[in-house]
Every structure is written in C-alpha cells, then in structure tokens.
Amino acid sequence: MQRVKYSVKMFIPEKEFTMMQKQVIGEHFTPALFNEKVCRVWILQQLHPEGVTCPDCGAVVTSEKVLSTWENLGRVSCRSCSRYFTAASGTILQGAKLDIQTLYALALLLNFKVPIVRVAQTLKISYGTVSSWEIRLKLAGILPDSGA
Numbered sequence: 001m002q003r004v005k006y007s008v009k010m011f012i013p014e015k016e017f018t019m020m021q022k023q024v025i026g027e028h029f030t031p032a033l034f035n036e037k038v039c040r041v042w043i044l045q046q047l048h049p050e051g052v053t054c055p056d057c058g059a060v061v062t063s064e065k066v067l068s069t070w071e072n073l074g075r076v077s078c079r080s081c082s083r084y085f086t087a088a089s090g091t092i093l094q095g096a097k098l099d100i101q102t103l104y105a106l107a108l109l110l111n112f113k114v115p116i117v118r119v120a121q122t123l124k125i126s127y128g129t130v131s132s133w134e135i136r137l138k139l140a141g142i143l144p145d146s147g148a
C-alpha cells in the first residue's frame with residue numbers, strides 16, 4: 001500500500017492561511033462529510049492515549065468484546081471492581097450533546113483558527129456551544145492551550 005507523505009508546515013503565512021480557512025469552510029462543508037467511526041476512534045485515542053482502563057480502579061481492559069463495546073461508546077463493566085463505565089466516563093465527552101462528527105468538525109475548524117462565530121454558523125450550533133467546547137478541547141489537550 002502506497003503511503004501519502006504529508007508535510008507539516010509549522011508556520012503558515014497569513015495570506016495562505018486565510019485561503020486555507022476559506023477552503024475548509026467552503027459552502028459544502030458539513031460534519032456529515034466525516035466518517036463517524038473514524039472521528040470517534042480519533043477522539044477516543046486523544047482522550048485515552050494510555051489505552052483503555054477502568055476510570056475507577058485503573059484495571060486494563062483486554063477483552064476484545066469489551067473493547068469493541070467501549071469503542072462504540074457502550075456501557076461496560078470492570079472485571080476487577082465491577083463498576084460500569086463508558087469511553088466517555090470522566091472525559092469531556094461525558095454528557096456531551098454534540099454528535100461525534102460535529103465535535104470533530106468543531107475541533108478541526110478551531111484548529112484552523114476559524115473564528116468562533118464562523119464555526120457556529122458553519123456547524124449551525126450556538127456561539128456558546130462552540131465557546132464552551134473550545135475550553136473543554138483545550139483542557140483535554142486536543143486543541144493547543146493558547147493562540148500563541
């Protein structure tokens with residue numbers, strides 16, 4: 001399988017950046033463009049970089065069946081302490097009302113430094129929702145902490 005090589009630019013000139021933003025939030029942009037599973041797995045990897053463990057006792061989950069349920073955001077029980085948890089337990093996803101594709105799109109747009117008001121318009125959600133998710137994504141380390 002041929003692998004595409006991406007070059008990551010650390011510094012993007014202002015002009016190019018604006019053009020990139022325009023391309024990203026073109027009129028056809030919609031979270032439905034993203035594959036739900038890919039978005040979910042990506043977000044879960046960001047939230048659980050150490051792998052899957054019980055949020056209560058720290059026991060490592062190894063069962064393929066349990067891992068599969070967990071990855072689908074289903075409720076699983078810990079073999080050590082019997083407590084129930086999901087992949088969202090104790091993370092920024094707990095109680096989240098945004099669907100995973102919209103959340104992924106939101107993180108992507110904010111990462112491109114698209115202004116909050118434009119992100120809200122593009123995703124058809126409120127300014128307050130985008131703003132509170134920006135804080136949560138920064139806390140979770142998914143977005144860089146400062147705009148510097």
Ligand SMILES: [Zn+2]
Nearest residue numbers: 054057078081
């Ligand atoms: Zn446990």
